[in-house]
Amino acid sequence: MTLARKAFAEFIGTAGLLCAVIGSGIMAERLSGGNTGVALLANTLATVFALFVLIETLGPVSGAHFNPVVTLVMASRSAAADEPWVRLAMAFIACQLLGAVAGAWLAHAMFDMSLLQVSTKPRDGAGQWLAEAVATAGLILVILRAPAGKAAGLVACYIGAAYWFTASTSFANPAAVLGRMLSDSFAGVAPASAPAFVLAQCAGAAAGVGLARLLRETPPEPLCAPGNSVNRP
Template sequence: MAGLRTAALAEFVGTAALLCAVIGSGIMGERLAGGNVAVALLANTLATVFALYVLIETLGPVSGAHFNPVVTLVLALRGQSGHERPHIWVTVFVLAQLAGAVAGAWLAHLMFELPVLQASTKMRTGWGQWTAEVVATAGLLFVILKAPAGRAGALVACYIGAAYWFTASTSFANPAAVTGRMLSDTFSGIAPADAPAFFVAQLAGGIIGATIACVLNSGPENKTSSRSAPID
């Protein structure tokens, strides 16, 4: 269990740092952008991409750098938990991720001298937003499962950076991120009433992305390798 405790701590720290970067850069971007939402979103995107890459590269060897309950659940369903009692592994990881998300939001508020305890009033709802979260999370799981060895950090960071701009929801793609962001009435927030639909969309997207990756790995050219061959 000592290994599990260390991995859970890495998940807590990584998720906290990620949410601190997402929310903090949103606050800073909005303050400096002078009302230009595109500039604020660009600042938010860049900070998130850089932070995510660094966190995956540094904490990946410790816990796998999930920072996301959907990623943890999908890997467990695929038998990739790496723990003899996967249900305990999933529970501990998810709790660490959710707690880390809350801590990250509170830390961002402290840095910018805002009230620590908040609830977002930013509405994010409707079929466009929900579809965007399905797409964002499906793409994220696909990238994670299909990334060549040693390249997941860069590919995941690049994908999330792109998805900030091509999805209507700005790509939360993570129930832990939703949890932290609904506790922040700032640029990156989401109203708590809108969170449940995001959770469902993200879970559906995770299953879809994992299914697509599995199908693409089942062809004859993939029977001796977990990675697909280059396309000519």
């Protein structure tokens, strides 16, 4: 597959994910009557279902990263890849960030909201940052340890659970931070909170890689190796 096709799959997948996260948050907030718990539950379910579908659908094309830290982790394990992994990783990350913005705008358009927004919802504090590190570490561990063919379900289930057991509701994704920063809605995050979230996610990703190495029994596979998903062990 060409680099362009893989990168486009990352754009579509990230846009779809952010559209699901933000759009379901808007719908949940409107219909929940002020009950934050019900709104979060609806937001969680929509995200889990969308994530599973997107990974299953686009995984065979690009590996279904939809997340810059996932791409960086997989690229770091891909020195033996047939194609230049630096070029592939840069293209993936650029398309993920653009897709996150497009997904936020698409969600706004569907709900007749202003396309251009900036969130006013602060998410600050040591607990929030620790939660993002934990959420990202767990996500990377699940991706690297998922048995062949089971990554979509495991990743979706983990993210759904982490929505509830982390104080930050588990962004675990710098592209998601960007998209949600551009939405003044239920799922938003204020720009001032974004840098600490991204730093915590990077730290969590490093921790997840370390945990996977401690548990690893076989050598790592290259990024997007022919016939393989990046989400294999």
